[in-house]
Amino acid sequence: MTDEQFFERLQRDAAALRHEPDAFALTRIRARVRERLREPNARPTVAQLLANWFRPLAVTLTAIAVAAAIGVTTLGANDQLSEPNVEIVMAGETYSVGP
Numbered sequence: 001m002t003d004e005q006f007f008e009r010l011q012r013d014a015a016a017l018r019h020e021p022d023a024f025a026l027t028r029i030r031a032r033v034r035e036r037l038r039e040p041n042a043r044p045t046v047a048q049l050l051a052n053w054f055r056p057l058a059v060t061l062t063a064i065a066v067a068a069a070i071g072v073t074t075l076g077a078n079d080q081l082s083e084p085n086v087e088i089v090m091a092g093e094t095y096s097v098g099p
Contacts (some may be wrong), residue, residue, distance in 0.1 A: 085097070
């Protein structure tokens with residue numbers, strides 16, 4: 001199958017999935033868009049603009065802080081579970097490995 005045949009078949013198959021809104025739906029969509037554009041709150045204030053910038057930043061920093069806290073806690077738990085000195089016995093000799 002060539003590319004042209006593939007795309008023609010794809011267009012035919014996708015035709016049934018296309019949604020064509022009727023005139024009533026188009027009128028409602030246009031009216032809603034116009035109303036949103038006319039609203040006085042359509043233009044954000046300085047406080048809203050800053051909040052929109054700082055919220056994602058705060059969420060990112062919070063996620064990093066939570067990940068760091070989990071990491072520190074996990075490392076601390078591993079240190080408490082491990083033995084401070086490890087003894088290795090080989091050929092009758094005892095070797096001590098520790099911090």
